[in-house]
Amino acid sequence: MSKVIKSREDLKNLYCRILEGRKRIKYSVTICGGTGCRAQGSENLRDAFEREIKKRAWGRIGKIKMSGCHGFCEMGPIVLINPGDIFYIKVKAEDISEIIEKTIIKGQYIERLCYKGNDGEIYTRDADIPFYKYQKRFILKLNGRIDPTSIEDYIISGGYSALVRVLYEMSPDEVINEIANSQLRGRGGGGFSTARKWKSCKDAPGDIHYVICNGDEGDPGAFMDRSIMEGNPHSVLEGMIIGAYAIGSSQGYIYVRAEYPLAVEHLQKAIDDAYSYGLLGNENMLGKGCGFDIKIIRGGGAFVCGESTALMASLQGEVGEPRAKFIHTVERGLWEKPTNLNNVETWANIPLIINSGSKKFASIGTENSKGTKVFSLVGKINNTGLVEVPMGITLREIIDKIGGGIPNNKRFKAVQTGGPSGGCIPEQYLDLPVDFDNLSRIGSMMGSGGMIVMDEDTCMVDIARYFMDFLKDESCGKCTSCREGIKQMSSILEKICAGYGEEGDIEKLEEIAKLTIEVSLCALGTSAPNPVLTTIKYFRGEYNVHIKEKKCPAHVCSNLIKYKIVREVCVGCGVCAKACPVKAVKGKKKLPHSIDEDKCIKCSLCKVSCKFDAINIE
């Protein structure tokens, strides 16, 4: 029997068939297959569960699947047991037989595997855990529930129903209107109105129109798009097909970062399945006389290719250099044809908006930023992970309530948003509602959604140096201001961090920053100075201490710190001497040791190894 879905009825019948087929399944085990959990052994868990199920001959009634990222990466590997929706964290292979005996057969939960709150409360379901409770999971709702390699899992969760609705009930203009009413803004960083982009592309003359999904998530510390592509690839495809229908395009591309092999694998599987069900590559999709093709293109590892014109150049097999946008890409983009490019998260929003209605979407968020936004909450934070929150939530709520605050009772210093183009936001703005406009107003930006929390042990001058070092490599080199400006800022910052800072360096940095912003062509250059400018603006004192006193208050810049053994505390155990890779620690057994400053490379291994806390940093 052909699998091709030819009509609305066909999809409905397929849905019923899948539902019927799944009635026999009594137990299901969903193991998180996100990168964090995989690194902590979730694939071994899956194999062990499968062996156990085989042993018990549960092939017909038990189902084991690997889902996309749950977001709560700090607690991985995560396992979800049904019935009961029981949520286990940090599961190990040796826990499996107990899980089967107690939880699956008897329906009891195992306390040790449940999440425990700070107050000692035991949580058996994820929805009650503070990390999830304060989120609004709209796009990530199915991540962690469905098997991303199964189109049936997506269909049974309501997948492709938005596409059917669009094809059967709406004209292309009505689709664009619906998206316009939702006031959706692009999630890739710029925040441009999605509907306006679509309309301009649709209205641009030309026989061929292209649709592109930008999956070149290059911001360090950001993995939202990766998790969507890995965990729910069909939602991106469905969004793209709907967009293509609205714009009148028959060819689409997904440009995925080279560092994301699993995302490519899952997207490719999703595309192959969509082809075999007739949702792609079919000139008469769902009997409606239109069709769409999608091809994946892997990137080459260039940060600048996240910029739309550079990405299109790269798609054409050229060097990823941006061009001036006197003529917008919606008029002349890929191969000089009208091209509409949206980010992964933007595409994933589309089917949800169609299904829940633009009104509901627009009811979430602030005046000019609607809906939810996914952030990757990382750095010095207790609950590292992927969070989805309504626009307008405050940074403090994200960091304290969802993120669980900063580890080891350290003090909060700054949060960095927007990747290398964004800025560092200090404590005084923690109560600011997060949206596109507010973040730009204080010198940072929404960006694609990286949110890196920094504590008192993070040196802000070093952070500025880090970003300039990053951008120095990633600038494509086309504009002199960007290529040379970033390089000069980088070398001044290197100099300050090495202890050779001079009076006037800060002013020089500000001057170069201003010029780079004014003269560069693309967003990489015009936003590159943001990390320098915001750290100077909010942490000028730290720069001054580095320059004038030649000290690094956070003890990060290795040239400005010294490791010293406190003679009164040292018992002469010799552990640090063994740990030292360059033999800089000297001393006789049972007598206080000392560190040879000339040899010391400040690797901190001695301090980490000392059980008596006898080593200080000055």
Place this chain on the structure above:
Amino acid sequence: MEVTKDITKDSKIDLAVVSKIIRKHKDNTGGIIEIFQDIQAHFNYLPKEALQLVSKKRGMPISRIYHVATFYSIFSLIPRGRYIISVCTGTTCHVRGAPLLLETILRELNIGIGETTRDRIFTLEAVRCIGACSIAPAVRINDKPFGPLNPAGLLRLLNEYRKN
């Protein structure tokens, strides 16, 4: 640089493989990057002979071929080791201690970033974020991410790979 001439000398480049790759992408108007990706997947780097063949078959000057091949950071023009160690230097890993890991490897293997050990077991690379921030600081060996790592754990990991 640690990679010396003897490494390139002993490797014979099977150009039939390259021709097959070029044919596979012949209908692709862009495609150069995909061709390079496939060549690198086979040879572990982009051999000069292969690039010359691409230039000839696609009718593109060799200068343009090199322009593209050197622009993108994933491509290597020199042979690489069996295990490619990518130390993540993304922001999260940076604030959680990646510089220390990088220094540990530099000292242990006695090679620079982008270089390969003499025995051709390891190639060291620094990458900007592998999206594994929850296990920061992280290191990827070939396609497998590891973390969170401290210098001692990293050395243990390297030794395991060295034995294999």
